Amino acid sequence: MSEEFHILLVEDSPTDVKILERALREAGVHHRLTVIHDGSHALEFLANVRDSETFDQEVPDLILLDLNLPGLDGGQVLAGIKSDVYLRSIPVVVLTTSRREDDVAMMYATGANTFIEKPSEYPRYCDLVATLELYWREVAVPPPRRRPKS
């Protein structure tokens, strides 16, 4: 079992990716970051993880999901994740620019664990990341990594 905090980031903007990476680094989070720029690829990836032998090692501890994705949008990705028996336990934090009430409601209804608005200033990004890690790694009891029975 790895000590790394495996984060799956589904985000299409390269700059936002860079910002998050930097934030994670500066926050001193011991992490492993998987970045997927596309919604359908993300689902594919997760499906593969689910079906692989190394599920326990591969499965992310946290999914950071942006809603503004090309092709399949964030909502659909979320739905895809949360409808899968084995994948739905993975905590999903919707991290997006929009704060629209409709979006918020919809995401929670679909099963998002948390909805967070992307901070507009970098320092806050750092705080956010640190908080997320703290919460999902230390505070909350994470879901057990159990490989789905084949």
Added chain:
Amino acid sequence: MDKPFDKYLRPAIGTTHQRYALLVGQGVCWIAVVVTAIETNPSRHATYLACLAVFGQCLFALSLWLSDRRSQAEQARQIAGRVNAILDKRGTPTTRSTGNLFLDESLARAEQTISALRVSSSNRYIEPIGFGDSVEIDLRGHLQNAMTKSGMYDPTSALDGLADDSIVVGEKSTSDMVNRLDPRTLHWIESSPAEQLFLGWSLKQLRDKSFLEIIHPDDRDLAREQLRTALAKGEAHGLIYRVKNSRGESKAIQVNVGVRTGPNRSGVTHLRCHITDVTAKVRASRELRRRTRELTLVNQQLRAANRELEELKDRYSDLYQNAPALYFSLDAEGRISECNNTLLSSLGYRRDELIGKSYAELLPPDHRPNFRERFAEYRKEGQVEVEGLWIKANGEVINVFVTGTAVLKPDGTILRSRSVAQDVTARHALEAAFRDKNQRLGVANAELSRKIKELDEFSHVVSHDLKEPLRTLTSFSDFLISDYGDRLDSVGKEYVQYIVEASRRMRTLIEDLLELSRAGKVTADLRCVKLDKVLGVVKADLGELVRSTGAEIEIEVALPEVWGDRDRLVQLFMNLVSNGLKYNRDKAPKVSVREVPSTLAGMVTIVVQDNGIGIDPQFHSRVFQLFRRLHTREEYEGTGAGLAICQKIVQAHGGNLWVESELNHGSKFFVQLSRPQDGRES
């Protein structure tokens, strides 16, 4: 020979006494002539003449005596005949008595005399019972007596006058009221039984009374006058007086008076009055007069009522004819039986053009076939309400709304209709225009809503989409500084600084835009919001700022409740209070929030007062405009959207926002919001 003698000569000769005296005188004369002749020894011719004259004279005397005797017999026979007739009618007194002893006695004596006479009258000559006249007188006297008492005798006949002696016979005589009055005292002398019965007094009592006594006091003077006149004239007819009899009954009598004089016109002996009870007649005539008066009155009333009716008729006629509605009536076959003037003038027809025509004539030709069916329905229902088209005389078609009810005959069949039509063309046109306008408004509204939504969408999307590059800008500018700051010279750093600041500004602008677009969106879920709580949140949020600047926020206790969106209201007051603290150079900045009396019913007014820099009155409206700032960036930061957002929030709540302020004297921002609606819970 005796007839002409009776007729002409006897009257000339006079009474019987006179006649015999004449005869005797003639006889004496002739005897004297004869004696003279014998004495003087005349010639033979003279002697013969004288003897002839004497013979003639004796014949004359004889015939006179015979005729007298005959006439007496004749009269006696006449009397006898009449008396017989009376008695025959009455029956013999011996078998039928009147009940009156005196009368019966008289009648008995009369009967004796009559039977004697009767027997005698069968003879050619009458045995003189006594001296002719006295017999007659005696007989008559008895008879009169008897007949007066019995009421059979009508003493209009003169006691002396042998001429028109009329003894009235039969029923009339029994019921007539006749009397004889003393001409001076007017006391009764004789009175018929009928009169005595009528008056209620006996003849004895009447003899002590004057005729005037029974007469009504008011009529007495008149009566006296009239009777006096009668006395003078000899008669009077139709005198009518009110009288009262012994029983106290008031009656009215009509009196015919005749004056009777004595024999040989020797002065007035009595007044003979024939009385008729005209009470009924008088009453009848009085009644008639009364009725006539009544009738006249009734007539007048009728005329007056008639006049009123006429007026009423005219009034109602006018109301009907000129009413501001089209009245008409249809008969049982659907023909127009009448219509008012308004209808005629509205449609442009003359009365004769419409009356009697079928209602269908008013409809446009293509609508006419329907009429039969509709009319049948109306006949069944008894009423109808229909909108349709009519055609005017000039061919113009108008919309009408027709209502009609049926008037039924007693047997339940339709007599006629009461119908009214209203020209609704104008209304229709108006309605059509209205609908059209409504529709256009609807379309415009929809368009507007769409545009607004689009705009909101746009601003939202744009803001969000802008945020990302903005984030990149700000973040990487920071990275640039932190990572490569040492490799930049001061100018380079300055440039980067500009970039950073600009990005920040852009971000704020975008955030404000976003806030603004959010501000207008008041949630549909309005409810009762406690301002105490709202201001509590604001105070808490500004806690840090308050501590760092040494400011004070004073919230009045027990702020009212309002109706609205809690989040938006928090935003509103946050903006206002923070503004009050921001635009403030006072050593002890203070913002107070309290309620003030509201001028509008159903509204709550809150004032956010600060001791800040104030606002020049000329800018009072400008401060609420979006992005319009009154100060430079160096003086105060901010995009100038705060108050615009507040305004939008308040407007979305249906309230009001305004400011009272003077430069350097602080500001008062007034917020007016609705009170919670009844019956709704928070």
